[in-house]
Each structure stands twice: as structure tokens, then as C-alpha cells.
Amino acid sequence: MAVALSFTAHYFLNELQSIVLSFLILLLVVMVGIIFDLIGTAVAAAKIAPLNAKAARKVTGAKWGVKLIKNAEKVATFCNDVGGDISGIISGTLVTVIVIKLVMNFSHQQAEFYLGVLLTSIIAAITVGGKAWGKIIAINYSTEVILVVGLILTKLYQPLSWLKKGDSI
Numbered sequence: 001m002a003v004a005l006s007f008t009a010h011y012f013l014n015e016l017q018s019i020v021l022s023f024l025i026l027l028l029v030v031m032v033g034i035i036f037d038l039i040g041t042a043v044a045a046a047k048i049a050p051l052n053a054k055a056a057r058k059v060t061g062a063k064w065g066v067k068l069i070k071n072a073e074k075v076a077t078f079c080n081d082v083g084g085d086i087s088g089i090i091s092g093t094l095v096t097v098i099v100i101k102l103v104m105n106f107s108h109q110q111a112e113f114y115l116g117v118l119l120t121s122i123i124a125a126i127t128v129g130g131k132a133w134g135k136i137i138a139i140n141y142s143t144e145v146i147l148v149v150g151l152i153l154t155k156l157y158q159p160l161s162w163l164k165k166g167d168s169i
Contacts, residue, residue, distance in 0.1 A: 038081025038134035061150030
């Protein structure tokens with residue numbers, strides 16, 4: 001996952017001449033990390049009973065929600081450690097690439113240092129603030145978060161259901 005995300009992000013950054021689009025890719029990677037962290041925390045905080053009740057009433061996404069909670073330790077590890085941490089590493093690398101692009105446009109010798117510190121600080125603040133905000137949402141609305149994730153997984157799974165015969169979800 002790290003290789004695929006890193007390669008894709010670097011490819012687009014190197015192909016793009018627009019600094020604005022480079023920043024948008026960077027923000028997208030940061031948002032992916034925040035969302036993965038939110039999901040991982042919600043899975044760890046959620047109770048299975050409300051989702052079992054929704055699954056019994058055939059609420060779309062509830063079966064996947066139950067499955068996620070039953071595998072909470074694996075899902076939380078994947079989302080928080082793999083998704084969240086890898087996006088943090090990749091965003092740091094992307095900041096470096098963007099700083100290098102910006103420095104090429106300046107003739108001031110200290111530009112690289114100041115731009116590096118400024119952009120790294122801004123991205124760190126967005127990441128930490130976003131993850132803190134996500135944790136609040138994940139803990140207070142864990143059932144709703146898991147239900148939304150279950151709904152997304154249901155919608156993604158339906159076109160691919162022919163791949164796994166015998167799985168009833």
C-alpha cells in the first residue's frame with residue numbers, strides 16, 4: 001500500500017507543473033490518513049449490539065458493520081497503523097517535493113529552509129488537528145461511522161460479488 005500510494009503521488013507531483021494541484025494531492029493524502037484514523041478509532045470504540053439490531057432489520061451496511069466490529073483489532077490496526085501512519089509518511093515526502101518545486105522558483109538561499117519549516121508545520125497541524133477531530137467524531141458517533149463504512153463496503157462489494165461465491169454479504 002505504501003509503495004502504491006507513494007509511487008502514485010510522486011508520479012502525479014512530478015507530472016504536474018501546477019503547485020496548486022500538487023497541494024491538492026498533498027491534502028488528499030492527509031485526508032486519507034485522517035479518514036483511516038477515524039475509521040480505526042470508531043471500530044475500536046463501537047458496540048456490536050446496535051449494529052446487530054440494525055442488521056436484523058436489514059439496514060444496508062449493518063452486516064458489514066458487524067463484520068468490522070467482530071474483527072475490530074485487525075481493522076483498527078490496518079486503519080490506524082497502516083492507513084493513517086503511511087499517509088503521514090507520504091505526506092512528509094510530498095511536502096519535500098513541493099518545497100523543492102517552490103525553491104526552484106526563488107533565488108533566495110534561505111527559501112528552502114523557511115518554506116520547508118512552514119509547510120511541514122502547516123501539514124502537521126492539519127494532520128494532528130484532523131485526527132483529533134476525527135477521534136472525537138469516532139468515539140461519539142462510532143455506530144454511525146461504522147454504518148457509513150459498512151454502506152460503502154456494501155456498495156463496493158455488490159459489483160464484485162460474483163468473485164466470491166457462497167459469501168452472503
